[in-house]
Amino acid sequence: MASPDDLKFTEFDEAADLLSADPGASTLSVSAAGGTTAAAQDIKVDLSEDEENQEENAGLLGGEKQTSGFWTFEYYQSFFDVDTMQVLDRIKGSMMPLPGRNFIRHHIRNNPDLYGPFWICVTLVFSVAISGNLSSFLSQQGDPRYHYRPQFHKVTIAAVVVFLYAWLVPLGVWGFLTWRKGSEHQTSGYSFLETVCVYGYSLFVFIPTSVLWSIPFQWVQWTLILIAMVISGSVLVLTFWPVVRDDTKMTAFAIVASIVVLHTLLAIGCKLYFFETAALDVKPTPTPTLNASVAKVTG
């Protein structure tokens, strides 16, 4: 602390660092450093300039997300305020859940986006439909009667299922958690967008899984389901457990169990409906004659 100029410069640096780390912080505390009143006044002038800039920036960058009305384009633009590296980082975080890391606190950090959930759902719809088509083609390779069919209607069904899951289930979970928070059983909660975000990113691991499901062996498919469920489910459980553990034990376990069960139902349902296994390879010839004899008996 040599001269007032030096003091002013370091104070400015610190203040700028603090502001950039947390734009929501108030900048009224001038008493951090000692020094002469002249220096303090200089510091005050600098900080107040910063405060004006910070308020301007808060308005522009959206310290809260609802700065514009929902009928303006900028409102929706605030949900797409992510860079390529951030999206890739969030995807990596959803693939590698570590016990200490809450996905929302660690990766999303008050900047939920809709880019990831939406495009992961679209990619999942097409990967499930295309891989399912491929698996039904591969599983009946040896059958000469088989005529290839594109089965385009499965895309529609996959789209309905995936999008309903990715939007209605977070709505239900968020609604339930908010109600419990309102009746003071919990201390903190997540916003709706953060819940949608974590569900969307947790579905990412199903994309490579669905591509690999086209391998027509039963044990491969069930192993893949297990791995995908462990990864995806643990992302969800690690995210929601800190919120519900303040609640009564019954409710906490019920919420976590229902999240896991719904996720399992989605995975197994997709696998069973879209993907056929090579079960017919074991006995190819008896089945047509069996069907023919049944037809003869009933016909």
Place this chain on the structure above:
Amino acid sequence: MAEVDEANKPLFAGLSDVSISEDIPVEGDIAVPVTSRGADDEFSTLDEPVKDTILRDLKAVGNKFVHVMYPKKSSALLRDWDLWGPLLLCVTLALLLQGGSADSKEDGGPQFAEVFVIIWFGSVIITLNSKLLGGTISFFQSLCVLGYCILPLTVAMLVCRLVLLLVSSGTASFVVRLIIVTASFGWATFASTAFLADSQPVNRKALVVYPVFLFYFVIGWMILTFSPSP
């Protein structure tokens, strides 16, 4: 009337200095400037034969097709966007994808309406995505570029149908079709990225290119899985 004039005179006496009367010559030129002669010419296109109108639009569309087939950084697609080309390509592709085999009505390939919806709805969603991420391109310019870049895939569809006519479906024809469709899908993605890439912020380019890649991939898959009725 004279009394009224006399009563008005002292009130409005000062105005006679500023009012334009017939004595004061009017300065300035109120002749119509030269450029409005162009407006006159455009209006006169009502009198031209229909063949000229159609040919002019067709030439514009054809010019843009050339730009798509040899994509270099030009602003022709962006400056004079039109949606005739995308409509032509979309209808052609949807018609060519008809007539796929179907044992039951459901198990067949995409219907005409499904192709239409995928192409137009997909283009709109990709455009919205790029605008939400902060792109500076306008809505219809982006639709125009995405629609015109379907041209390589339509050409691939034509070639695939020819291959299926000449060679009955087997592994060889599948491999040939796979190569053709993959090449045209790569070409379409590369062409549209060449036109769209400049309007995106630098650290979000991949976020904008990925949906375009997915869009042409899905169209390529629809082309590849087309199997004609036996």
